[in-house]
Amino acid sequence: MRLEPRLRFQERAIPKMKSYVLIAAALIAVLNALLLIPAMSAYTIPIAALALLLAIAVLALSLFERRETPAPPPPPVVAKPPPPPPERHVEAEVVAFIGLLQEKGRLVDFLMDDVSLYDDSRVGAAARVVHFGCRDVLQEHFKVTPISDAEEGSHVMIPEDYSVDEYRLMGKITGNPPFKGVLLHKGWKTEFVKLPRIIKTGDKRLPSIAPALVEIK
């Protein structure tokens, strides 16, 4: 079950990639067609350059996309496969997650309020509510750990077989791994994601983040 969010990301990444390839291909075709119009002959070089640039960009993007989404491990065999997700399922899950941060940590209240009207002691008191609540959500649904155990500001050696998404190199990047440098930020990763699952989204409307509360007397 823990693989679910990742699989969903994969499902969404593919249509997204397809859409920009299609748009770029259409643009390149339009640019090439423009070259055939005699009145456009004066702009042959910039148009051709633009088409070439677009083509390179598409290639680069598709390569980048492939790197971002490595082939997923085979999904575990389950006895009851979940039904195909209904419309707007992913959006509904994101809203539900924000709803969780609001319910436990009042995050939306915190961000939607005008902070400039209050002094630091009021903001501080509110921040504790947000901190405790959102930390609970983080601890319950993720297992967040630092990527590097070294102290920030100390010299570190990046392991040779490091994952590209786990370390970002700054400053002068030359030579071959293993790279050496000063740790600026220890980084964060999560060992699992265990989000609540949506039972159903029903209509096309997005669910509420937090319902309005009405006390019946």
Next chain:
Amino acid sequence: MNARFSLGIDLGTSNSAVAANNFEEDEPSIVEITQILRPNQIGESSTLPSALYLPHPDEFPEDALKLPWVNDSRTAIIGHFAREHGALIPDRLVTSAKSWLSNFHVDPRRPVLPWKSEINEPKLSAFDCSRLYLEHLKEGFLYAEQLQGRNWDLSEGQIVLTVPASFDEVARNLTAEAAEAAGLGRVILLEEPQAAFYAWTARAGGSWRNQVNSGDIILVCDVGGGTADFSLIAISGKDGNLELERISVGEHILLGGDNMDLALAYTLQAQLESTGKSLDAWQFLALTHAASRAKVDLFNDESLAQAPISVPSRGSSLFAKTISTTLDRPTLEQVVLDGFFPITKVNDLPTERRSSGLQEFGLPYASDPIVSKHLARFLTRSLVNVKASDSLKAFVGSSAEATDYLRPTAVLFNGGVFNAAPIRKRVLELLTSWNGGQPVRELEGFQPDLAVAKGAALYGRHRATGKGIRIKAGTARSYYVGLESSMPAIPGFKPPIKALCVVPQGMEEGSELLIEEKEFGLITGQPAEFRFFASEVRSGDTPGQIIPNAESELEETSRLEVTLPAIEGLPEGQPLPVQMNPVVTELGNLELWMKHTGSDRRWKVDFQVRME
């Protein structure tokens, strides 16, 4: 039966848990139970809060509270969301249903829960609630296993359900019956403190035999969210061939961690009110949560002097309306350690329950919040019990003569309250002070929230495979049937009720007795009623023994009812001679039968609730 797995179910007063042990694996593991987290959202957790919420038909969208294994839209919600949401709408929330099972002022089968609420929807009985919790746990286990690609047949499993050691036979039978109604089949019942002990032996690995010695008396001290439960286990034998016997169990005490959090919240509320800030009901709940968190933070980190508390208002304006204060260490220690676990004298016993005739028959919450005094009472009564029989007296030896209470030599803590090291330390100090300064050992390596479920799964495994240790236990109490006194009625004088001992303490599983000392004459077709008594401190009583004054010596637990069918060849209205025939089944259930003296025919006696 060739069992392939065991299932340990901890049906707790405030939280339940399940552990499963596939016999192809070495150790039991906790089953993550799927439950409703919010409307339209489900997820898993290692515990299922024992809370049940009855929603209004228009409160949530249709199917928003539907579990994967439920086909129809069910009305009751169990678990996390039920507890969180229901806390704000107490009229629709049932909690502590388990304690209602052993409350014999209200019939556990009568639909009265939520207690004193004014909802229009049909209410539930304590029995219904227990059945629904068990059904959820059962389906949750099957569903979790299905997700892993495994399909179990429950009949291939050894299912163990834990009950408080303080439950009497009537509450135990009701629990077993609820399990059967929930589709779990016939389950084995195990006392929770024993389950905690099994879990400890597994966690300590092979070394547990080195950590205890022959002659040790181990106190299992279990304080959960809503109840405190004590037991003593004696270790005997030699050369590594240890024998364990549960020699004493405590009374049902409704006092636990929730009381401590509430006490802290009231203290903080007074603190806030003294500065002119007031709290509404919702904020008070939030304050209770915040106080509980601050308590954990301060107890876990001894270097902290205080913990901040911030309580938002119900509205969306967070900056303007959040109220803040701090919980400092002296206040925490004063409220929790000195309030619930003060160093008291061993002869300082809890103040007795109010016995006013106008008392409302809600749950009999402990009227004295001091756990130290309840512990003193338990150890004092344990000594009385042990001294009553020669076989138990052998465990404590001559040392027992010198004191007024039974001295434990080691303690095993269990229950969420003992997550806090300072509370464990305080209890050890208390026992040491009673012990004339001689320290009492703590058995390390407990896991207070999940140990009981794991221990139950282990016990199931031991029973199914015939390997591993077993604690000798048998019935925790002795039981008696009231005999109508044949004294002539005298105005202003109530004749004492005599009672016949029918089940001795420690009567073992899979055994039965025939009480030949007394013959009853029952008329066929007419219901016959008997008063039923119990005691946990009379280990010396033997079957057939007569107790002269039942009302002062024993505790009345329920009513017994039996109706003999019309028998062919016997004229109606003629009394039929029968004798009591108690049976303790292999699964640990006590059954009472009336056996015809002239033949092998017998009739089962039903336990009825004693109404006042």
